[in-house]
Amino acid sequence: MHRGGSSTRQRPACSPRSVSRASCGAICAAAPIVSKTDDAHLVERQLDSAEVYQGHFLRVVKDRVALPDGGTASREFIRHPGAVMVVPLLDDGRLLMERQYRYPMGRVMLEFPAGKLDAGEAPLVCGQRELLEETGYTAAEWAYAGVLHNAIAYSDEGIHIFFARGLSQGTQKLDDGEFLELVTHTSAELDQLAARGELTDAKSLIGLLWLQRWQQGAWSLDWQPA
Known part of the structure; x- marks a missing residue:
């Protein structure tokens, strides 16, 4: 999935070598669907921001963010007026x-x-x-x-x-x-x-x-x- 930037910390991913197809299926099937109101475990916090490009109405910015697990990453994205x-x-x-x-x-x-x-x-x-x-x-x-x-x-x-x-x-x-x-x-x-x-x-x-x-x-x- 494209995230508009890159992370400085590598995190383990589920793969055929680390989790078998059967066990992954069992975990997914057993996991309940939960609606959360507290998203602190997902939120990224801006550390600094720089404007990369200013056009007629579009702006490209590059932010450095703190990740929920303590790592950092960069996020490049377009500011649009709507x-x-x-x-x-x-x-x-x-x-x-x-x-x-x-x-x-x-x-x-x-x-x-x-x-x-x-x-x-x-x-x-x-x-x-x-x-x-x-x-x-x-x-x-x-x-x-x-x-x-x-x-x-x-x-x-x-x-x-x-x-x-x-x-x-x-x-x-x-x-x-x-x-x-x-x-x-x-x-x-x-x-x-x-x-x-x-x-x-x-x-x-x-x-x-x-x-x-x-x-x-x-x-x-x-x-x-x-």
């Missing part, structure tokens, strides 16, 4: 989405509208702004689903998930240098795209999960007027 994703529901049940070239991936990706939070901006305000800028739509009702932490090993980014319905079409207000194509899909179509490995954007997959669970009545959304 973002918002919107799942826009059209009146006919289709979902409004975007196709956009993502340079790090080297290809066009299918995703729900999203964007980063400006300094001091409330998540709902950001979602309303991004929906209008990227799609030209406004929404009469909004519902907050929760927050997604999409890269916990190397970033503190949190993406707030909103649902929007009662859509009215207006005019896009794309940023300079921003190019995207609007498309629509049904939930069933997105499910098939995900099954075929054609929908791989993490935030959009979580948005699809939320949508399906809400449609099934398993998860609730508290709709509020804009």
Whole structure:
């Protein structure tokens, strides 16, 4: 598992040479599932921190931390201002989405509208702004689903998930240098795209999960007027 850094202390690991398959299975089967409120045995404590890189809105930092067992380790990760994703529901049940070239991936990706939070901006305000800028739509009702932490090993980014319905079409207000194509899909179509490995954007997959669970009545959304 990638931890965003390295430890200065080697700790023993379970391996075929140290624990037999049978005994490991017995230990795992016998271990109870415990919900702990005291996480002191897991928490890492910051000793010092240094900024490695400052970009337009991303910062890379390298921290030295104290481990629960007394060892030390380094943790390199990205500081992110946070973002918002919107799942826009059209009146006919289709979902409004975007196709956009993502340079790090080297290809066009299918995703729900999203964007980063400006300094001091409330998540709902950001979602309303991004929906209008990227799609030209406004929404009469909004519902907050929760927050997604999409890269916990190397970033503190949190993406707030909103649902929007009662859509009215207006005019896009794309940023300079921003190019995207609007498309629509049904939930069933997105499910098939995900099954075929054609929908791989993490935030959009979580948005699809939320949508399906809400449609099934398993998860609730508290709709509020804009």
